[in-house]
Amino acid sequence: AGAAQEGGAGTADGPSAGAAARRAAAVDGAASRPSRADAKLPVPDRGGAGTADGRSVCSSATRASAADTPKDDPGLMEEVSDLPAAALSRPSRQGTMTAVGTMCRRGVLPSAVLAVLAGLGPAHAAARPETGPRDPAAHRQVMLLGRSWQGRPIRVVRLGRADATRNILVVGCIHGTERAGLSVTARLQGATPPPGVALWVLGTLNPDGAAARTRGNARGVDLNRNFSWRWRPIGRPGDAFHAGARPFSERESRIARSLLRRVRPDVTVWYHQALGLVDPSTPAATVERRYARAVGLPLREIGPLPGVATGWSNHVLPGTTSFVVELGSGSLTPARARRHAAAVLEVAASVRSTAAAEHTARPREP
Template sequence: MSLAVALALIVAGLALALWQRGGAREPPVRAAAAPREARREAPVRRRLLLGRSVRGRPIEAFLLGDPDAPRPLLVVGAIHGDEPAGIAIVRDLNSDPPPPSGLIVTIPDLNPDGVAAGTRQNARGVDLNRNFPWHWRALEPLGGLQYSGPHPLSEPESRLARALILRRRPRITLGFHQPLALVDESGGNRRIEASFAHLIGLPLHRLTRYPGSAASWQDHRLPGTTAFVVELPPGKPSAALVERGSDAIRTLLGRFA
């Protein structure tokens, strides 16, 4: 037997042994097919970098609970930079123990450049809550409070939010704003909006539905889901409001999501 033939036989033998071991290790049932109740993984708190703002500031999301749970509840702490009160509620939620079942996804701050500058718009002067594709149109010239950008999704911040929303398809989405102190009937399931209004202690009212707004886009793009606006009171939120808001979100998850 030549050396080449002997080597070839050894290699073939090794390959067969590996293949058999691999076959023996194959579990009889795929893990993904196991019933959800059978899983014993502890709930997680996981930080994700979604991307960066126009000025390069990180935009983060947090997964709280079961990272594989379908149809999570999404909370956006701020989209308008001069309305930052919701960020405190989201940070409180992020620091609490994650919910025992289901998933909360948070984006503490979708407009970090606007928050740093104290402006409603992002660093290019775009009102991100007029930059989504639902009935988008040019609303005001650059410099106007509701400048909607050169075209829908022209801004990195709105594109990041859209990508996360289409990937996770949240059943419920809350977007915090200020200063009207009410929960807006934004076009989803009114029972969910009314329930949250009661939990956080704010009245339920219907505001104008603006072209290009995130909640309207989501309510039309993902039928059967509920995205709505929560207008907090003006100024820095009290510790009691932060606690009430964060508890209300966890209760809403248990009730509807």
């Protein structure tokens, strides 16, 4: 969405009075994606970088985007906890830090401790778990994906059984000035996904921007212009839509790339503000239409934009759906947050039903 949406008139329940003006600004959406014919085959990220019309490719940007993550970047999902919800309640900070200090001196820092520390960081309050899963048989894992440029942790919560075959990923915030989605992810962290589906909940991919209330990250880069699909240089550091020096130049976008590649979500939902719509990623828009109907938002195409997360995901992961939900300006009411969380679970149930239908239709071995 636009660069200055924070604190706008109205609420996130729908478009504000200035919606027309915001639509005239550059907005974040999904680039069109290719056929799903090879849905079962993983496609490597070619790091494509193009001009504004997407027709030419910049070889230098391609080489840069294909480079490995720097060695000082934390690995993805290295620290995993598989703990009951009660074990994730907030302990005494002093007692925890004393124990951690002892373990650090001994060179031992178990994943369970890192999971407890998830509640001690400077994360936005709305992103903290509300409750544990209601189904005792369900698993809840807190995973440390890496750290931002200023050292803030970026974590994802996985909900669902270990044998789940379908994955849904929800990202509450990629722009630090668009935080209404954190109300949705906070509720989802206490949800129970349908059987056979794992729900991955990432509160904020841009904790530095959320803390500073800036659209970009700590280096002044718009993370949703930093993905390699149709990337092109835009602006300078601090500009609203600065795309970075090269594709995937930022730790946060590389963390998202690694997560998407490893999890390969069937559906990924990215929350933005403040247009009050659901942006379809394909002409059929089956999943997007279901979500839009569930929350009462119009289904309206924003158009392809350079370097956005949805365009990259739909390009390199054919057979999956990644789309944008543009909330309205301001914060979500509790009722609207519940409605959006319910829509995610409805989409998850539809993905499970599709998987069951595909299994039934598959011919049996003789």
